[in-house]
Amino acid sequence: MTTNDEMRPLHVGVIGCGYWGSKHVRVLSGLPGVEVSVIDRDDDRRRGLEAAYPIRASVADLADVLDDLDAAVIATPPLGHYPLAKACLEAGVHALVEKPLTTTVAHANHLIDLAEERGLTLMVGHTFEFNAAVWSLAEAVRKPEFGKVRYINSARLNLGLYQPDVDVLWDLAPHDISIINRVLDSRPTSVSAWGMELMADKPDVAYLNLRYDDLDVGACIHVSWLDPMKVRRTTVVGEHQMAVYDDMAEERLRVYDKGVDSAQTADQSQIPMSYRHGDIVSPFIQFNEPLGLELGHFVESIRTGTKPVVDGRSGREVVSVLCAAEESLRTGGWVTVDYDSNVIDLRERRSKNAPSPTAPDSQNDPQPSAGA
DSSP states (O other): OOOHHHHSOEEEEEEOOSHHHHHHHHHHHTSTTEEEEEEOSOHHHHHHHHHHSOEEEEESSGGGTGGGOSEEEEOSOGGGHHHHHHHHHHTTOEEEEESSSOSSHHHHHHHHHHHHHHTOOEEEEOGGGGOHHHHHHHHHHTSGGGOSEEEEEEEEEEEOOOOSSSOHHHHHHHHHHHHHHHHHTSOOSEEEEEEEOSSSSSOSEEEEEEEETTTTEEEEEEEESEEEEEEEEEEEEESSOEEEEETTSSSOEEEEEEEEEEOOOSOTTSOSEEEEEEEEEOOOOOOOOHHHHHHHHHHHHHHHOOOOSSBHHHHHHHHHHHHHHHHHHHHSSOEEOOSSSOOOOGGGGOOTTSOBTTBOOGGGOOSOSSOO
């Protein structure tokens, strides 16, 4: 039997309607049984969305519409995520928060506790976990013929897209951390990070190394705002096969039946290795827009009361890794990932132009933060 709550339209507010927030507005407007409001200080931006989509309410301040919302998507710069999500959850509003969920583990824990206490859905925008190519990559890696994973290398590079309130690790690496966690079905135990401040007062090029001790696997992530090519690629090397997920390629996933084996040889002038070269398989992938799948899942979780696949705890795991990486940048060594306490608070680095938590400003978020 259909309940009145299931028949009633779900009123979702998008807080911060910049590049990525406007995409949320587009997708949510096309979902059945969903009404969308926009919350942003930029009048012109709101007027543009009002002209393009059926907008229920358009306001500059969250307080003007909060009491009328069922759910909210928070797509502001990261320093606003915690206070805005806290305000929503305290008002009984379900929340999907773009990555990173928060900038401290303590804040992530608080949001998780608030959601559980009030029986609300808390979801984080790890959009690539709704990418069919990532699902296929995880499936390929877990097949017996792939063999034990030896290491993973991931690159997320582009020219520009500088963010106002976080460095390149906090902006881009959440995607790769969540992808690798999904593929390995695990989480890193320790990290080391190295970065360079080339065009800004914070790292705009960085490398992050992850150790998954339970699997004896290492992973390396290279992120950059200063590269001539847009690269979105993850390579997984196994004992018997190798797989490359390239989000910029027509064939997003390729599985290579090739590898290197140790070989005994009496000729000391030869490298004691043998190389295998087999077939290259590119499985068919039925592609649907990941953001559409993510938001559809968010709405379904609210309506059914089921736990979302990418919940607050998933977001906290990624935040924990980023906090440890921040500590590694400071100390120059390996740092054990602490999944329970507050490691670093990026609010201390808030600039005078950072957005107010109560009145999100998309102009401080002109480039894609979640969809990079």
